[in-house]
Amino acid sequence: MKGLLHKEFMLVGKQLKLGAVVFIALIFLFNLPKDSDSFSPASYIEAYTLMMSIVLTMSTFAYDEQTKWNIYALSLPVSKNQIVRSKYLFALIILGLTSVVFVPMMFFLPGGFSEEQVFSIQIIISLALLFIALMIPLIYRFGTQKFRVAFLAIFFGSIALAFLVKQLNLFSLSSFQMDEAGLNRAVFFLLLLSVALLVVSYFISCRIFSKKEV
C-alpha cells in the first residue's frame, strides 16, 4: 500500500512541482489591493487546489492505462481493494496537502482570514470530494479516455445550462433567504454529504474493480 501511494507521487512528481509553482504565483498575483467586495481571491486559489487534486488523480489513472500497470500491480502482494484505496488516498492527500498549505496563506491575502472565505473553502472542499466520489468509479468503469469526454461534456454542459438559466431568468438566487445559522448548517451538511458519498463511491469502485479483468 505504501509502495502504491509512493508510485502515484512519483508519477505526478513533475506536475506536482509545476502545480506548486503556479500555486505560489497565484498567491502573489491575487495579493493585490482588494477593489471589489465580491472578489474573493481565497476561493479562486482554493478552487485551483480542487482542480489540481482532480487533474493529478486523473493523470495517475492515465499513466496506469498507458503502461498497463494494473496487470503488474495485481501480481504484487496487494489486493484489488488496496489498489482502489491508494487512488482515493492519493486524491485526498493532494486535496489535504494543498488545503493545509493554503489556509495559512489566507492571512496574507486581501481581506485576511474572513468568515466568508472559510465558507467558500468549505464549499469548495465539499465540491472536490463530491467530484472525486463521482470521478473514480466512472474511470474504473469506463477508463480515462471516455471519462475525459464525459468530463468535458458535463463541464461545458453546466456552463451552458447556467448561462441559459441566467438568460431566461428561470431561477434567482436572491429568492432564497437564509440566515447565517442556516447557511452554516447547509455548508456543514454539504461537507457531511460529500464525505458520505465518498465512502459509498469507494465501495462502488472496489466492486467495479473486483469484477474487472486486466
Add this chain to the structure above:
Amino acid sequence: MNALELKNVGKAYKGFALKDVSFDLPEGYIMGFIGENGAGKSTTIKAILGLVHSEGDICVLGRDKKEITAVKEHIGVVLEEATFPDQLNLLDVESILRGVYKTWDQARFLALADTFRLDRKKKIKDYSRGMKMKLALAAALSHDSRLLILDEPTAGLDPVVRDEVLDMLLEFIQQPDHTVLISSHIISDLERVCDYVTFIHEGRILFSMSKEALSEEFGIFHGGEAEVAALPREALCGLRRGKFGCEALVRRSCVAGNIPLEPAGIEDIMVFYGKGDPQ
C-alpha cells in the same frame, strides 16, 4: 508437494476459449509452458495470478485462487505485456517495490541491475524491450520468491544475456522449495533448463510431462506416403510432407519396436502439433 495445481481451468472469450486446462508443477522444478501465438499461454498465466476470472480450481503454493494475494509475496512475476511506469527510472522502481514487498532485498536488486547493465538514472521509456524484461526479472528475483512465473522473459534478449538469465534460473532452482513456470517461444532455452514441458494448443493442454517422458513418448518417423499410411492412426500426431518424402511425429508406444524413429525435440513436437490434424 505441488507449487502449482490447475484442474479443469476454463475461460471463455469471444472467438477463443481456454478449456479444461489441467496440470501440476511439483515444487523444485522448472516447467516450460509452450504453445503457438494465441494458444492460451498468457491467459493461463493470468488465470493463475487471478488477473482474470476463471472456472475450475487453481492452487498456488498451497493456496486456493481466492487466497492468492496471501502468497504473492512469494511469487516473482515477469509478464510480457506489462511494464513499470515508463517515466520512472530504476531507482524509482526500487523505492516503489521496497514499499510493496516485506521481504524486499535492495542490495540484491541493485546487484542484479548491475549484472544486467541497467542504467540506474535512465528513464524506463528509454530502455529497450530486453532491458525492460531484465528489470522485471531483477525485481522478480529480489524478494522471497519461491515461485517464478515468467511469460516470455527471454524475448528480445541477445544470446549472451539470455544465457545469463537461464543460468540465473538454474541458480534459483538450487533451493529445493523454488519452482519456475516459464513460457517461451525460444524452445532451445526451454530444452536447456526445463524439467517438465506443458504444451497448450488452441486453448487445450495436449500434454504435460517430464522432458524425459516426452522423449520416451514421441519419435520422428521418416518415410514415403505409403509407409506413413501404414502406421497406426492413433500413433500419428503430426505430419510434414516434403519433396523427398514425409516426416511424421508418432507416439512410440503405439508403433512396433522395430520401426526406426529419430528422437523428437520439443520444437519438433510443437511444430508438428501446430500444423494441425495429420489425418
